[in-house]
Amino acid sequence: MSTPSILVSIIIVAMFLNLVRDKVRPGLIMFSAVVCMMVCGILTPKEALAGFSNKGMITVALLYLVSEGVRKSGVLERIIFNLLPKEKSTVTRANGRFLPVVSTLSAFLNNTPVVVIFAPMIKNWAHKMHLPPTKFLIPLSYATILGGVCTLIGTSTNLVVDGMIQDGIQTGLINAQTGGHTLGMFELGKVGIFICLSGLFYLVMIAPMLLPDHRSADNDEEQSKSLAPGMMLMEVMLTPRFPGINRTLREFDFYRRYGANVKAIRRSGSPLAGDLMNTRLTKEDTLIVEADDSFYETWKDSRVFLMINRLGEVEAPMGQRKRLVALVLVVLMIVGATMGELPAVAAIFPHIQMDMFFFAAVTTVIMAWTGMFSPRRYTKFISWDVLITIACAFGISKGMINSGFADMVGGWIVDLAHLAKHSDRGIYIMLAAIYLITNIFTELITNNAAAALAFPLALSVSQTLGIDPTPFFVCICFAASASFSTPIGYQTNLIVQGVGGYKFGDFLRVGLPLNIIVFVLSVLLIPIFY
Secondary structure, X not given: OOHHHHHHHHHHHHHHHHHHHOOOOHXXXXXXXXXHHHHOOOXXXXXXHHHHHOHHHHHHHHHHHHHHHHHHHOXXXXXXXXXXXXXXXXXXXXXXXXXXXXXHHHOXXXXXXXXXXXXXXXXXXXXXXXXXXXXXXXXXHHHHXXXXXXXXXXXXXXXXXXXXXXXXXXXXXXXXXXXXOOOOOOOOHHHHHHHHHHHXXXXXXXXXXXXXXXXXXXXXXXXXXXXXXXXXXXXXXXXXXXXXXXXXXXXXXXXXXHOOEEEEEEEOOEEOOOOHHHOEOOOOXXXXXXXXXXXXXXXXXXXXXXXEEOOOOOOOOOOHHHHXXXXXXXHHHHHHHHHOOOHHHHHHOOOOOOOHHHHHHHHHHHHHHOOOOOOOOHHHHOOHHHHHHHHXXXXXXXXXXXXXXXXXXXXXXXXXXXXXXXXXXXXXXXXXHXXXXXXXXXXXXXXXXXXXXXXXXXXXXXXXXXXXXXXXXXXXXXXXXXXXXXXXXXXXXXXXXXXXXXXXXXXXXXXXXXXXXXXXXXXXXXXXXX
């Protein structure tokens, strides 16, 4: 084991432990790891900064703005309003009606706004229908994750992996002539559609039997009856940017800063009892606040907390014309990026690379100048820590390759699986190993960080065996997104945990079988299509 490999091992372990402890934001932890590799001479400054100019990372930023434009248009509210049954329904029938549409939407839009908008509406609808909201909210989150594995833009992880592939082809690490190639818009859909359909069947037919019948987190309806005129209860989920994290309400005057009174605090899905004023806030808390409508209008686009419920009311949508324009723009973006990959289109426009970045950039600019999101506040709609995490992922991956660490661990994986080139089951064993490593990482740390750690291992294994690396890269995309067993692995899981009052065990009980389904289908189907 060489000195650079030892240094990278120490840096990776320290980074992993800090990501699990979650005391500092992932972006800063991963940037620190990149800097350490640069100080040790494992990365050059150019290699350390390469991820910050990567097309995949910038495309993720643009898609945040596109999703915000769609959210502001009111299209999502109109869709879910028309989907939810207006008369008495069953849990199975209702889930079967809206979950496939949710998955389809999340294949092309950011998952978070979809869940933020749909979760409170579904919860309020369930109360009116006298059905337990707990039967719908975890399936809502999981449906968005399943939809995201079907397209290149379905989740930022897919774009991260594709960006690493592009970087590997440009630097010569991946030989495009012998198999390695970038992921097209619907490349992942070859396997992803089977995973999505199987997962939806499980969520509609089996998951409701594993979910709690009732998990009342608060008495919002009773509290709302005693509110002063013009006041309402609102539900906000704290984010890591919230300045009062690790401080008590007595130390951090929420009313003075935001003009709202905190009436209750939920943590891990349950309301906290005792003296709220001396309770230290965490980034996983959901606050029930009493305020007037100006609070919503002022802070609805805030990044320090997510506005996830306003007693069933929704933001006034845009006019019919802008709503139509938003729909047309998104459709053109998707169709354009898909058609732009065809050789015939490339021949017609030889000097323009009509890929996802091109159409996302055009769509973003049009949305900004037509007022579909606030041009003055557009930076608020982008999750900068996610972008920094993605950018640093490229540097960490490169450092693992430069030091020989990736080849060393890749060799261990090959030896562990007792692989040989002539083994008929070798590819299945290797895919299973890569999948499990990535999936364990993504349940404990962020999905983008998991992809960064797994990518060089997959590349090294494929090079050792002398086979096409594409199946392993596709496997990473599925494994990094399949975060079902814990609420901490995906932000949408945390959102529905707060809205639905779920316990940690609810996610484990419902999510673990879904993890197994995705794992088995990925390992069995990827070799067939790749």
